[in-house]
Amino acid sequence: MKWQTARNGDEIYALEKEKLITLVMDPLISEIPETNDNIRGISFYQDKAVVFYQTDQQRPGRIGVLLANEPSILNGILVEEILGEIEELDENAKGIAPGLWVMKCD
Amino acid sequence: MEDYIDDLYLLFLGGGSYFLLPLCYVKQVRERTAEQTTTKEFNFSRRLHKDGPIERYQVVLGLDGKELCLAAEEVLGIETLDQYRFTKLEESVLNERNRYLKAVIQNKNEAYPFEAAFLLEPSFLHMEMEAANEMADC
Numbered sequence: 001m002k003w004q005t006a007r008n009g010d011e012i013y014a015l016e017k018e019k020l021i022t023l024v025m026d027p028l029i030s031e032i033p034e035t036n037d038n039i040r041g042i043s044f045y046q047d048k049a050v051v052f053y054q055t056d057q058q059r060p061g062r063i064g065v066l067l068a069n070e071p072s073i074l075n076g077i078l079v080e081e082i083l084g085e086i087e088e089l090d091e092n093a094k095g096i097a098p099g100l101w102v103m104k105c106d
Numbered sequence: 107m108e109d110y111i112d113d114l115y116l117l118f119l120g121g122g123s124y125f126l127l128p129l130c131y132v133k134q135v136r137e138r139t140a141e142q143t144t145t146k147e148f149n150f151s152r153r154l155h156k157d158g159p160i161e162r163y164q165v166v167l168g169l170d171g172k173e174l175c176l177a178a179e180e181v182l183g184i185e186t187l188d189q190y191r192f193t194k195l196e197e198s199v200l201n202e203r204n205r206y207l208k209a210v211i212q213n214k215n216e217a218y219p220f221e222a223a224f225l226l227e228p229s230f231l232h233m234e235m236e237a238a239n240e241m242a243d244c
Contacts (some may be wrong), residue, residue, distance in 0.1 A: 030222035032195075033123050033154055034204035042222055044212040049193040049227070072193050097198070 003086045003101075005063060006079035009057045013077060014089055016099035019067040021045070021074060023082070027064035038096065045074060052076040053097050067099045075100060097100070117185050117223060118165060121150030124223040125212070125223045126185070128166065131228045133173065134166040135181050148235050149177040153203075174235060176186065185201040187211060192225055206230040 003014040022045070029041040029052050040054035044066070050066055051073060061080035067074045075097045093101040114129040138161055151159055161177035192209040200207065208227040213220050 028221045030220065031123060032199050032204070032210075033121065033150065033207065033224065034201070035199045036201055039199050040212055046222065047212070049190075049212075050211055051196070051199055072195070073196060 001045065004065075004091065005083040005086055005103075006063070006066040006077075007081045007083055008055075008061045008079045009059045009075075010104070011055060011057050012081060012083070012103045013065075013096075013100040014086065014093060014103060015065055015067060015077075017085070019069075019099035021066040021068055024061050026064065027078075029064075029078075039054045040074065043076065048072055048074055050074040051097075052078065053100065054078070055096065055102055067097075069098055113186050113189065115185050115187055115225070116165065117182040118163070118176075119180040119182065120178050121152075121154040122159070123150065123154075123155050124182075124213075124215070124218075124220045125150075126187070126223050126225045127167065127176075127228065128225075129184060131167045131169060132165060133168040135178075136164050136166065137234070138162055138177060146235070147175045147177050148231055151177065164221075164242045167228050167231070169232060172232065174228070174232055176231070185197065185215075203234070206234055 002017045004017050006013050027043045029043045031041045040052040043050040060078040063079050064076050067075045088091040093103045095101050108233050113128040116132050117126055130217040132136040159179045163178040163181050165178055167174045180230050192211045194209045195207050206226055210222050
């Protein structure tokens, strides 16, 4: 199974290629009142809601990577840079959302 | 075109976020005076720790014979919205504090400055208020 990787700050994310929908620049993300710490907010893409996740990383990138999830809700994460593809996840990869993993740099 | 009451919602701003309430629950919208700012008011600014905006209005809801007041910075008006455009919010974004959020809808009105508005579930507002009041009494 192939993974697309992307960088935000010193974090590397791995995104399941089969789930990749698109990239959007500077998505408009609205805060969700009193939501969980790992949720940045909600946005929209072609009439579908996109739940944007976040980590402790303080510098959100400008590129929104959108992943398929439910029929009417997509998942997203903000990144600074798109990197290459990998075949396997690192052992220490942590799942953030379906199809989205974080692998930290040392 | 007829407007059906089921498709009518009150749109207001509270704590920096935009909210929608089915009009059938709304009893009154009034100016918020010093006497009316009681502890029995649901205040998004306070809950979201947003200082600054002044809540000039109270939206009074009626539910099962009980009244609930929400503080609002602005009341933008009554919107006719297609229920099928709402996206139900999933567990991933909900927790014990914000279960009053039922769904989200994208703003399609160019006159408004926001992207998303959240549909409120009045029964959860009640429950959350009661829980908060109980904690305050302890």
